[in-house]
Amino acid sequence: MKPITSIFDLEAMAKDRLPAVIFDYVHGGSEQQITLQRNVNDMRALALRQHDLRNVADRKLAVTMVGDPARIPLAIGPTGLAGLTWPNGECEAARAAADFGVPYCLSTMSINSIEDVAEATGKPFWFQLYLMKEHNVNENLIRRAHDAGCSALVLTLDLHVQGKRWADEKNGLSVPPKLTLHNAVDMAKHMGWMLSMVKSKRRTFGNLEHEVAQVKNLSALTQWIESQFDPSFDFDTVKWVRKQWDRKLILKGIMLADDARLAIDAGADAIIVSNHGGRQLDGAPSSISVLPGIADAVRDRIEVLFDGGIRTGADIVKALGRGAHACLSGRACLYGLAANGREGVDCALKLFEDELNDCMALTGLKTLDHVPAEAVTAQPSL
Ligand SMILES: Cc1cc2nc3c(=O)[nH]c(=O)nc-3n(C[C@H](O)[C@H](O)[C@H](O)COP(=O)(O)O)c2cc1C
Numbered sequence: 001m002k003p004i005t006s007i008f009d010l011e012a013m014a015k016d017r018l019p020a021v022i023f024d025y026v027h028g029g030s031e032q033q034i035t036l037q038r039n040v041n042d043m044r045a046l047a048l049r050q051h052d053l054r055n056v057a058d059r060k061l062a063v064t065m066v067g068d069p070a071r072i073p074l075a076i077g078p079t080g081l082a083g084l085t086w087p088n089g090e091c092e093a094a095r096a097a098a099d100f101g102v103p104y105c106l107s108t109m110s111i112n113s114i115e116d117v118a119e120a121t122g123k124p125f126w127f128q129l130y131l132m133k134e135h136n137v138n139e140n141l142i143r144r145a146h147d148a149g150c151s152a153l154v155l156t157l158d159l160h161v162q163g164k165r166w167a168d169e170k171n172g173l174s175v176p177p178k179l180t181l182h183n184a185v186d187m188a189k190h191m192g193w194m195l196s197m198v199k200s201k202r203r204t205f206g207n208l209e210h211e212v213a214q215v216k217n218l219s220a221l222t223q224w225i226e227s228q229f230d231p232s233f234d235f236d237t238v239k240w241v242r243k244q245w246d247r248k249l250i251l252k253g254i255m256l257a258d259d260a261r262l263a264i265d266a267g268a269d270a271i272i273v274s275n276h277g278g279r280q281l282d283g284a285p286s287s288i289s290v291l292p293g294i295a296d297a298v299r300d301r302i303e304v305l306f307d308g309g310i311r312t313g314a315d316i317v318k319a320l321g322r323g324a325h326a327c328l329s330g331r332a333c334l335y336g337l338a339a340n341g342r343e344g345v346d347c348a349l350k351l352f353e354d355e356l357n358d359c360m361a362l363t364g365l366k367t368l369d370h371v372p373a374e375a376v377t378a379q380p381s382l
Helices: 007-017 022-027 034-045 089-100 116-120 135-147 165-170 180-187 191-197 218-226 235-242 257-265 287-298 313-321 333-361
Strands: 045-050 063-065 066-069 075-076 126-127 154-157 248-254 270-273 304-308 326-329 376-378
Touching: 007 022, 007 333, 022 180, 022 333, 034 045, 045 313, 045 333, 066 333, 075 089, 075 333, 089 116, 089 333, 126 135, 135 270, 154 235, 154 257, 165 218, 180 191, 180 235, 218 287, 235 248, 270 287, 287 304, 287 313, 313 326, 313 333, 313 376, 326 333, 333 376
Parallel strands: 075 326, 126 154, 154 248, 248 270, 270 304, 304 326
Antiparallel strands: 045 376, 063 066
C-alpha cells in the first residue's frame, strides 16, 4: 500500500470504503455548496510569508484550548452520525484524540451516547448541544454532560432550521440508512463497511433515544428531532444555558463581530467562528474571510476558535495568523475515522502535526502563542 501523505489520501480512502449515502453526507454542503467551496478556496488563496534566517530549531506546537491541554492548536469538532462511518465511531475518535492529546467534541446527534464516550476514554471531552424545543431534553442533556465530566459545553447557534443538503435528500439519508433498492445495491458494493458495522453498539441517536418517552420507533425519533430545532433561539436562550452550565461555555457559529460581542455579554468563555462547514446558510462568506474582523472585536477578552476548510497544518497557521487562538476540524478527522477508525483519526492528527511543524519552521515561528498578522497575507497579484 502507498503511504498516506495527506488528508486528501484519507478522503479518497473514506470515499472507497463508505456507501455513497454516507460519504455524501460527510463530504457535502448545503444547496449549491457555494459556502463550502468558499471555505476551502479562500483558505487556499491565502499566502504564507516565508521567513528565513531565524533560529527555529526549537518549536513549540502545544497550546491550551479553554484551559484544556492541546498538543497542537486543533480540537476534533462535533460531527453528527460519525458512528455511521465506523463502528462505535465516536468512542474511537474520542480515544484517538485523548491518546494524541487534543480535545474531542461529541455532537448531540452522535450514534454513541455521552456515557459511552465517557466510559471509552475516561478523560474529559467537550459536548456540543443543539437546543431542542422541549426544554426538559435540553436540561437532561446538559446534566448528563456534566455528570460525564465534560469540561466544556459547545452550544451551536446556527441550526434554527436544518440546511438543505440536496445529496442527502436524494439519497434518502436516514438513521440507520434506509434500505431502498438503490442504497441496498450501494451498500452491497461496500461489504467491508457493511460487515464492520455489525460491531456497532448502537444503531440510532444514542443521546436522544431514551430522552423522548412518546417516541416508539426510529422513524418517529427522526421526525421528532426534525421538529425540535428551535427557531426562537436568541441570546436570552444563551443566557439560560449559561445559568445551567458552570464549566466552560463555547458558542459555535459566530460569523459577525456584533454577535461575538453579544457572546461575551452572555458570559461565553470562547466562540467558534464557523459557518458549520458550509452545511447551513449557503451563500454565507467563508469563515476565514470574517475571522479578522471578529478577532479584532473580541480583542482577547475570550478565546476565538475557528473552523471551516482546515485540511493541512499550514491552514492552522493561516487561521492563527488571521486572529484565531486555535482551530477545530470537522471533515478532515471524519475522513480519517471513515478510512481507518481510531488509527485513521490518529493518522489525520499526526499529518496535521507534521505539516504544522514544517510550516512553522519555514515561516520562522517558534511558538503559536502569537502568530503575527504579517505571516499570512492575501496572495499579491502579479
Ligand atoms: C458530517 C458533518 C456533520 C456535522 N455535524 C455537526 C453537529 O452535529 N453539530 C455541529 O455543531 N456541527 C456539525 N458539523 C459542523 C462541524 O462541527 C464544523 O463546523 C465543520 O465541519 C467545519 O468545517 P470543515 O469540515 O471544513 O472542517 C458537522 C460537519 C460535518 C462535515
